[in-house]
Amino acid sequence: MSSLTDLANILPGNAVQPRNHPLETRWGRGLLGALVPLVLLVLWQAATAFGWVSTSQLPTPESVFSAAVQLLEGGTLAQHIAISTQRVLIGFAIGAILGLVVGALVGLSELADALLGPFIGAIRAVPSLAWVPLLILWLKIGEDSKVTLIVIGAFFPVFTTVYLALRHVDKNLIEAARAFGLKGTRLLTTIQLPAVVPAVFSGLRLALAQSWLFLVAAELIASSMGLGFLLMDSQNNGRIDRLFLAIILLALLGKITDALLGFAERKAIKRWA
Amino acid sequence: MTSTLDRPAFTASTKPANSSLSVTFFGVGRSFGTGKENRQVLRDVDLVVNPGEVLVILGPSGCGKSTLLRAVSGLDAPSTGRVLIDGTAVDGVDPRCAVAFQEPRLLPWQSVERNVALGLPQGTSVKEGSARVAELLRLVELDGHSGLRPREISGGMAQRTSLARALARRPGVLLLDEPFGALDALTRLKMQDLLLDIHSAYPTTVLLVTHDVDEALQLADRILVLGRESGEEAATVSRILAVPGTRPRNRNSEELGQMRSSLLASLGVDSGRH
Numbered sequence: 001m002s003s004l005t006d007l008a009n010i011l012p013g014n015a016v017q018p019r020n021h022p023l024e025t026r027w028g029r030g031l032l033g034a035l036v037p038l039v040l041l042v043l044w045q046a047a048t049a050f051g052w053v054s055t056s057q058l059p060t061p062e063s064v065f066s067a068a069v070q071l072l073e074g075g076t077l078a079q080h081i082a083i084s085t086q087r088v089l090i091g092f093a094i095g096a097i098l099g100l101v102v103g104a105l106v107g108l109s110e111l112a113d114a115l116l117g118p119f120i121g122a123i124r125a126v127p128s129l130a131w132v133p134l135l136i137l138w139l140k141i142g143e144d145s146k147v148t149l150i151v152i153g154a155f156f157p158v159f160t161t162v163y164l165a166l167r168h169v170d171k172n173l174i175e176a177a178r179a180f181g182l183k184g185t186r187l188l189t190t191i192q193l194p195a196v197v198p199a200v201f202s203g204l205r206l207a208l209a210q211s212w213l214f215l216v217a218a219e220l221i222a223s224s225m226g227l228g229f230l231l232m233d234s235q236n237n238g239r240i241d242r243l244f245l246a247i248i249l250l251a252l253l254g255k256i257t258d259a260l261l262g263f264a265e266r267k268a269i270k271r272w273a
Numbered sequence: 274m275t276s277t278l279d280r281p282a283f284t285a286s287t288k289p290a291n292s293s294l295s296v297t298f299f300g301v302g303r304s305f306g307t308g309k310e311n312r313q314v315l316r317d318v319d320l321v322v323n324p325g326e327v328l329v330i331l332g333p334s335g336c337g338k339s340t341l342l343r344a345v346s347g348l349d350a351p352s353t354g355r356v357l358i359d360g361t362a363v364d365g366v367d368p369r370c371a372v373a374f375q376e377p378r379l380l381p382w383q384s385v386e387r388n389v390a391l392g393l394p395q396g397t398s399v400k401e402g403s404a405r406v407a408e409l410l411r412l413v414e415l416d417g418h419s420g421l422r423p424r425e426i427s428g429g430m431a432q433r434t435s436l437a438r439a440l441a442r443r444p445g446v447l448l449l450d451e452p453f454g455a456l457d458a459l460t461r462l463k464m465q466d467l468l469l470d471i472h473s474a475y476p477t478t479v480l481l482v483t484h485d486v487d488e489a490l491q492l493a494d495r496i497l498v499l500g501r502e503s504g505e506e507a508a509t510v511s512r513i514l515a516v517p518g519t520r521p522r523n524r525n526s527e528e529l530g531q532m533r534s535s536l537l538a539s540l541g542v543d544s545g546r547h
């Protein structure tokens with residue numbers, strides 16, 4: 001059988017990837033990814049230094065930096081960041097868990113699908129910001145209403161991906177497992193759950209992005225702290241440097257949380273796909 | 274062997290699961306679709322397969338060979354008639370059977386070894402289970418590849434994994450749906466020999482579907498040819514042939530040559546050209 005063994009070694013899955021292309025090394029990719037932001041930073045600096053754009057429209061990079069330092073020293077920046085991050089994490093966690101549970105229920109059970117499917121579809125059709133007045137009426141302008149809005153934002157991407165992924169699990173695999181006596185929970189944990197892991201992670205990443213979106217929406221509408229509030233407040237006071245600061249911070253926080261999730265995703269996909 | 278525990282009906286006949294069981298087809302028919310869409314695929318299949326026998330099923334593509342196997346495994350129920358295993362009716366997925374499907378159907382996220390272990394009957398102890406899996410992997414010559422994922426192995430290796438998974442069950446009835454379909458001619462011959470070795474080491478009733486007449490002649494005690502009579506929509510038993518001689522058979526014997534021509538003719542192939 002050595003001929004077969006040799007065969008296995010030249011199969012694509014086993015082939016040794018050439019690793020010298022810049023796109024395939026971690027450093028190469030990191031450098032390339034940093035290129036566009038760096039170019040933008042240089043352009044930004046040039047635009048303000050040479051007066052291409054008025055500083056009332058575009059603050060200088062230094063002024064944004066000093067706005068950051070100033071707010072940091074006053075201690076408010078850390079507070080804004082902390083409260084926003086906290087809202088996103090709590091809302092995302094609750095929304096994602098609900099999305100997983102309800103998505104699994106509706107995806108696995110025909111009864112639950114018939115019962116809940118149309119209702120959830122109708123709720124999803126409501127543009128999520130339409131909930132804001134109702135949330136404020138019911139939950140007042142406190143943490144609850146903001147976190148609830150984020151929960152709604154995080155729920156649907158997770159629910160939809162889990163539901164659809166469970167519906168599309170390879171019927172042949174399920175049948176094979178049934179033929180070997182698997183049913184109920186064992187079937188679920190052996191076939192269905194592993195099969196949907198990659199889809200679940202893309203749902204989670206969408207949900208995380210939605211959570212930041214809904215955070216800013218909630219904070220713009222009614223808040224006294226947080227990055228959305230900083231945006232609103234800076235606009236009202238004409239502090240364009242702080243406005244830029246808030247946007248850059250949102251970009252950074254969004255990217256960092258997404259990267260963490262992406263890291264978990266790669267681990268999971270390596271294990272399950 | 275506790276595979277019978279979840280089916281109390283069978284505990285009465287406390288046969289060890291690895292002894293061969295008879296299979297009886299009793300007026301088995303299957304149609305798909307309702308109303309105008311209704312299409313009869315199989316009708317009036319009556320046959321007794323003896324314990325330990327190797328029955329090879331031949332027939333043109335789409336005539337219902339896989340459907341017939343699915344009725345035995347309990348994955349599908351016939352529209353008419355019944356299938357009995359060892360005298361008891363098949364009702365739902367039957368733990369006395371093991372299937373190797375037409376496609377390997379391996380779990381992509383598990384190693385070859387774990388995929389084979391999936392076939393172990395429930396309640397097999399960890400120690401016994403891993404010993405049996407290791408033995409089977411050696412048997413199908415995959416022991417050097419036990420850690421690989423299905424996407425990292427060739428089509429033929431995947432089919433051997435699928436065969437090992439079915440054998441892990443030590444079934445009373447082994448259902449093989451074109452198990453060697455994806456293999457090259459040489460590996461195919463090796464796998465046929467392997468199957469015969471396994472069959473003598475662990476006697477079991479085998480129902481094997483193939484398109485390959487030579488494979489049928491080499492492996493079968495009897496060959497069942499499924500086919501449609503002219504003007505009929507559904508296929509049924511068109512011939513049953515006992516293959517003479519003991520295995521391994523001489524592939525070039527004259528008697529087998531004649532059977533080969535006759536089988537090809539009943540499959541609608543002009544054997545003079547082959």
Ligand SMILES: Nc1ncnc2c1ncn2[C@@H]1O[C@H](COP(=O)(O)OP(=O)(O)OP(=O)(O)O)[C@@H](O)[C@H]1O
Pocket residue numbers: 305306314332333334335336337338339340341375
């Ligand atoms: N679930 C199903 N629903 C509707 N029709 C089906 C179903 N399963 C099988 N059939 C039909 O039954 C017929 C027989 O199918 P089957 O898979 O048993 O054929 P086969 O003899 O195994 O063919 P092949 O040699 O190509 O594998 C086909 O015409 C197929 O379209």
Ligand SMILES: [Mg+2]
Pocket residue numbers: 338339340375450
């Ligand atoms: Mg078939």
